[in-house]
Amino acid sequence: MGSSVVDVDVRLGVVLAALTALAAVSGRLSGLGEDRAVLVAAARATVQLAVVSAVLLIVVDSLWLSAAFVLLMVTVATATAAGRITGLPLRSPGAGPRLAAAALPVVGGAAPVVGLVLASGTVPLRGTAVIPIAGIVIGGAMSATSLAGRRLRDELNRRHGEVEAALALGLPPRDSVLLVARPVAGTALIPPLDQTRTVGLVTLPGAFVGVLLGGGSPLEAGAAQLLVLIGLLAAEVLAVWAVTELVARGRVLPVPR
Known part of the structure; x- marks a missing residue:
């Protein structure tokens, strides 16, 4: 092999x-x-x-082309997340605002993590390193956005009466939605939390194995995997926070007013 x-x-x-x-x-x-x-x-x-x-x-031989490829990944991730959150196809009316709203948690989750990693010099600024790291983090932000958004949509549809009751008591619309939204949105973080907690005990994820097979030492493999896992966790927390706020403010899904 x-x-x-x-x-x-x-x-x-x-x-x-x-x-x-x-x-x-x-x-x-x-x-x-x-x-x-x-x-x-x-x-x-x-x-x-x-x-x-x-x-x-x-x-991968060009940093500019690599950046363009990362932008393509962000675009596809945004379109995927928008569809999952709203349950609407891309070509349905109002696609522009939906995509713009879905881009915020995807980019807001991934950009700070990728920027910090690259600015620190921990990962070299070349296509072979930028694309894999960016792809992993963007994918994590997309998954967290999609999962949290879909769960929020289902929960708000099921418990819309509680939101309306909170509004009737005089709570602002955002606070009324957050009473229902925050506990549900937090469940979207269960997969990354479990993955981070059990790394090395249940599985040896791809970054760890990849460094080993590339000739790196177990210490280097562990460091690379830790960077990926903590980066993913940060990106996904930011993404879930952002999509929860967007939903509460009625920017993604219609909510009672």
């Missing part, structure tokens, strides 16, 4: 096809109804990663 995590040969194709089939069949037999979604996701991931791998061969 050498220094690679996997051997890129026919065996990889067979295993990927088998794993996709396992997930799709399980989705059908379980009654979850996600078999088609699994097939589409697997196909998209295959095509996208093939294209991205080819593009990165060119992009």
Whole structure:
């Protein structure tokens, strides 16, 4: 296998096809109804990663092209988060304001973390380092935004009477929504908190393994993974905070006034 995590040969194709089939069949037999979604996701991931791998061969040698690629990642993350929060397709009316609102927690969560890491010199300012770090942090901010926003939407729909009761008692709209929103939004941080708490005891995440396979020492691998985990946690807390405030102020979802 050498220094690679996997051997890129026919065996990889067979295993990927088998794993996709396992997930799709399980989705059908379980009654979850996600078999088609699994097939589409697997196909998209295959095509996208093939294209991205080819593009990165060119992009990583230029810091400007790397920055443009990071901007593309932010754009896709924003569109994904906006759809998850509102439950509306991208082409539906009012897409512009929804995207602008969803961009705030994604960028607000990722930018301070990536900026601090790069400004400190901890990660070298070159494409091969900037793109992976930015991608990990942007992805974490997107996931936190999507999860918190979707849970807030469901909870506000289910408990809208409590918000209206708080309004009737004279509380401002923002405070009325936050009474319901804050406890629910906090549950979006359970996955990153659990991942950070159990690292090394349950799993050895990708950054740790990648540094080891790249020839780094276990100490270097641990340091890299710690940087990623703490950075992700910071980005996701900021993202959840931002999307909660946006929802409470009626910038993302309609709330009682």
